[in-house]
Amino acid sequence: MTVGDPNIRTAAALQAKYKYMDFTCLQSSMTRGGQTLNFPTRPCPAGIMVSIRFPTCWDGKNLDSPDHQSHVAYPNGNACPASHPVTVPQVFYETYWNTRPFNNQADWPTDGSQPFVWSFGDKTGYGIHGDYVFGWKGDALQRAMDQNCNSDLFSNSINCNTLKVQSLADANKCTISRKVNEDLDGWLTKLPGDMPIM
Known part of the structure; x- marks a missing residue:
């Protein structure tokens, strides 16, 4: 199962399909709140946290789909859509990026933009995505x-x-x-x- 799209470059496109992926500029390791859809635009004292929440509704038929996404869907509020009526446990993970060595804003681009880029060439952060491969034994x-x-x-x-x-x-x-x-x-x-x- 995958979520997100590395080709997305706008907040509107991300929010239209994927509502549960974001960044947190960590003030400390305990920071919760202040999430953004794009890379943080200021230095983050304790690094950057990326949160990925996968869909919790399944179509009840397909264990996978050609795009690895269509067989699952996000709920509408607290209810699964009729097309994906089976509730499944949520896969959620957070990744902490130690960006502290890059916190001197004097080293950042002179145009005021932030310096981070995903390895696939996205400098906005909106291409955020995640993969889940089922690997539980028995x-x-x-x-x-x-x-x-x-x-x-x-x-x-x-x-x-x-x-x-x-x-x-x-x-x-x-x-x-x-x-x-x-x-x-x-x-x-x-x-x-x-x-x-x-």
Whole structure:
């Protein structure tokens, strides 16, 4: 299942189809509120958080669709549309980008614009998108839902006796070696792979 479209470049186009994806300019790691649909336009003391909420209504027939989106839909208020009557658990994730090394506004573009660009060439942020690939083994997801498992994001703990979990430190030990020798850190004059900025 995917959500969003990397080709979108306006707030109106994003809101017309995808209403639950946004950015938060973090004042601290506890910041909630002040979301925008575009990249933040000022330095963010604790970095930038991207929130992606996937649709919670399913057509009840198709496990996928050619565009990986049409088989699911967002609810209208609290109700699923007639075309997608089956409610499913929501997939939601937040990604924190450590943009603190770029907080000196004197280093930002002189025209007052913000300096960030998605790797696919979007300098607006409206091309925000996410992918979800189902990877639960066996009946693990059903067991977690049956036990009402939950997590405390602030203390990085998962409350779920039925699942085997690992610490964030252990998860971060899983790395992939770099396959292409390109500069990926600090201020870049061009995107990796010479991707054009659009």
